[in-house]
Amino acid sequence: MITVENLVKTFRGRGETLVALDGVSLEVPQGTVCGVVGQSGAGKSTLARCVALLEKPDSGAIRVDGTDLVSLGGAALRAARRRIGVVPQGDSLLRQRTAAGNVALPLESAGAARLQRRARVLELLDLVGLADKAGAYPDQLSGGQRQRVAIARALAGSPSVLLADEPTSALDPETTASVLGVLDRARAELGVTVLIVTHDMDVVRRICDDVAVLEKGRVVEHGKVLDLVARESRTASALLPTTDQITGLSSVDSERGYGRFDRIADVTLVGFAAVGALLPEASTRFGVQLAVLGGGLTRLADTPVARFRVGLSGDRADAALDFITEHGGVVQRATREEVAA
Template sequence: MISLQNVTKVFESNGNPVHAVNDISLDVEKGEIFGVIGFSGAGKSTLIRCVNLLERPTSGKIFINNKDMTELDQAALRKTRQKIGMIFQHFNLLHSRTVFGNIAYPLKLAKFSKAEITKRVTELLQFVGLEDKASYYPDQLSGGQKQRVGIARALATSPDILLCDEATSALDPQTTDAILQLLKKVNKEYGITILMITHEMNVIREICDRVAVMENGKVIEQGTVFDVFSQPDSRTAKNFVRSVMNDHIPDSILEQLKSNQPSNIYRLIFLGESASQPLLSQVNKQFDVEANVLFGQITELQGKPFGNLIVEFKGKQEEVRKALDFVEKQILVKEVRES
């Protein structure tokens, strides 16, 4: 569906080149929700604007449905963009037009008939839950309502792809949840592929199938949401995961535990049905070890229970090893080596 091959975007700053996007390759499959996360200045917004060529890459190729976007003339590019919707952090609505007028605008540009426009806008107003706000102006709407208008406008020309540029970062948590549920509905009911950038890991956790982590213009890590949450490799990914999992062991406790070598501290990852199993109780019954729980949390990841437990196993090393062998056959176990 979307394939970025060695994409680079260089800007000039005071006569010096700045690599906002640096040799990035990504593939987004048809029908999936793919997230790109990174801190401010990582290059996320530049990357997503390269996809529909709002920013033309300095080098590299961008394929949409096997069509090289960088090789299209202006007429072909305009036609292709009709199948790529985009929603923005600050909504980008036309304040002189009503809600109906904002959603109708791309249809008018595409020269749809008046009857077609009325039919499509009415359908979309109902889909996003704003059928009673058609005659309102943007200044009369809440932030969440404005973003719903932005989503409806992006869907007006029946796109195959939806690009989301920090679509929830200007919203409060409750409104964010509602918008994410609407985007899930867009993905499920219309089968639209969604590429979204964000600096909020809870957005990735809630909605995405796969995720790429950006830093200094590069993708430093990518994989399924479960893989990145359960086994983050980079320090940046670990910091993002920690921001929503809150699984940091205080340094004072960690130092106290490590003074008694070996410390035998492990992270236990539970997914799905395993999250409700009394695994530690089984360990205590079958092996001569004591499990000291330092941290525990169960949340949802892609609609499935996701348990994250940090445990210190106390006992003779031979018994600890047997207990770990037993646990590793059922769930993911990772040794904790740092705070």
């Protein structure tokens, strides 16, 4: 588990002080993937460098598995750093070493025996899907393959925490998927807690359990992704389909002309059962006509999520919306004037 409490980090320049982190607090449960997102200059990379002990904060606490890293020094600090694997931004492999040699580097520094190193390197290259590239040099690998080798190297010391700074930057969609798949395997098979710094909300959509949104050095939103998309939030706005257009719908009644409906509402549904059955069941149970006017479907990791704008006609339209709410849907009733605006 990673716990950050009231972290402050400033940088002093010519006549001015830049506040990179301004009282940042967040908690990442063990074995989860948390995305740290925000615009350039929000403090994302500074936070990652502080957690990795590459930068010392001015004040605050950073706890990994209960140990406050900020207070450590000497041998204790070096030992704590070995519990944190870091995947730097960009291509960080040594060109004169093979893929296996790059992965072995942390093990050599730790004094691991040759046979132990060899077994661990082969295990990690297999984990990242590059067992057949052990003897290849970085210039013989694609960008995505080099990034996967960097992840294997970061895992070599069996860390409990893995920090990845923009791990999919400048990668094409297919390569991005392969890199994120490796990070997910590290979490699932090794139990590593993963902190991903990214500007790309699609990374959050594909892999993250939790998300922290930074703005001007402050956490403005933090929590489980599925909890945040179920209410009005920045995360919901970034990840869910907009309700003013139809996206990803098939065999669904889609009509305009809001005036003919008794009620109009935006409905968010999370999970297979809710997305597949809740709206038709509400329509049938309460004898109302229900039309989908906008919105669409998406998937957050393995969970389907939908946000629809719906129009309901019938005397029991309000009862149908109440039923959707009682069964886990998030309903925001809207007036025709609000919709038109």
